[in-house]
Amino acid sequence: MIDRNQKIYKMSHIVGYYSQIGLLQPAEQAISNRLKDCLSNLKMLDIGIGGGRTTQHFSSLVKEYTGIDYSEEMIAACQKKFAYSSQFITLEVGDARKMRFSDNSFDFILFSFNGIDYVSHGDRLQILQEIRRVGKPGCYVFFSSHNLKAMEKMFAIKTQFSLNPFKTYVNLVMLALLRLFNFGIDRDRIKNSSHIILRDESHNFCLQTYYIRPKEQIKQLEANFKDIEIYSWQNGRKILSEGDRALDVDMWLYYFCTLDSQK
Ligand SMILES: C[S@@+](CC[C@H](N)C(=O)[O-])C[C@H]1O[C@@H](n2cnc3c(N)ncnc32)[C@H](O)[C@@H]1O
Structure with missing residues (x-):
């Protein structure tokens, strides 16, 4: 892979x-x-x-x-x-x-x-x-x-909200895409891992990336x-x-x- x-x-x-x-x-x-x-x-x-x-x-x-x-x-x-x-x-x-x-x-x-x-x-x-x-x-x-500590934050719903509605929208779309491209990986799994390989937004979620x-x-x-x-x-x-x-x-x-x- x-x-x-x-x-x-x-x-x-x-x-x-x-x-x-x-x-x-x-x-x-x-x-x-x-x-x-x-x-x-x-x-x-x-x-x-x-x-x-x-x-x-x-x-x-x-x-x-x-x-x-x-x-x-x-x-x-x-x-x-x-x-x-x-x-x-x-x-x-x-x-x-x-x-x-x-x-x-x-x-x-x-x-x-x-x-x-x-x-x-x-x-x-x-x-x-x-x-x-x-x-x-x-x-x-x-x-x-x-x-991985920063990625753990990205997976949490409550950290996506900001006073700027556009930023909130972008954050929520990003979270949805992260979840979609990383089926089976959730915040609890990240929380309990010392490292994890996942697909992030770089190069349109193509790369398998080690966090x-x-x-x-x-x-x-x-x-x-x-x-x-x-x-x-x-x-x-x-x-x-x-x-x-x-x-x-x-x-x-x-x-x-x-x-x-x-x-
Ligand atoms: C994110 S790019 C960074 C490119 C460049 N260092 C820069 O800072 O602009 C990562 C680079 O590492 C290379 N790379 C990844 N794994 C490698 C490996 N096992 N051996 C040699 N190069 C590798 C990729 O081909 C790619 O060019």
Whole structure:
């Protein structure tokens, strides 16, 4: 079922969509600023580059840049787009679940815009193992993932009402569509799950998308990564407490951590 996602990322209109977006998301900008003094010493692996949004930003800042995507069509679009700088960057087809790189190859690994959410639970854990394998000890790892806490809110009727009648209407239509495309998933099931795969509105409910609670994501990371930080997708702010509102409302969150050299 999840392999349908790979087919969708090959479609020309989807490739076209990712090729025309350019801006960094606020959390990505925050991490780029934070690493600015060391980026020029880092060998970077950018996974799931899509149309090259993050290639555009990072490839000229790091020491060596490698971008992969499992969609040949996305890579072809990027090769065209970055043809002028191709001697400085490597862009190739590659699946994060089984990467061709040797152990301890990279200093900074990015999997942006929730790319890790389009595989099954088992494959996600495999990707984290692969990142651990190809990252050098101390490697910076940065990725985003959909937030199940925020989705739980989306499934609740009472949070759909607003003083603005148009907003209420849009919210209720969205809830009806969510229910329709995710038959068998209700708020109770979400409430009792640490992660769940469902179809959300992105690309017209076509993609099977993995949503995870932030606490659970931290657990998945703790085996191999340390200094785990969470950033708000919406404003790029580092989340400092469990009570932070962003943990409830941001539809996705960014996770920044380093590869633990002890593990
Ligand atoms: C939501 S798009 C984001 C594209 C790009 N990173 C951006 O920020 O604009 C997710 C990308 O991840 C890629 N992807 C998903 N699973 C992957 C995997 N297992 N290995 C490599 N790429 C993958 C998809 O082909 C797609 O291009």
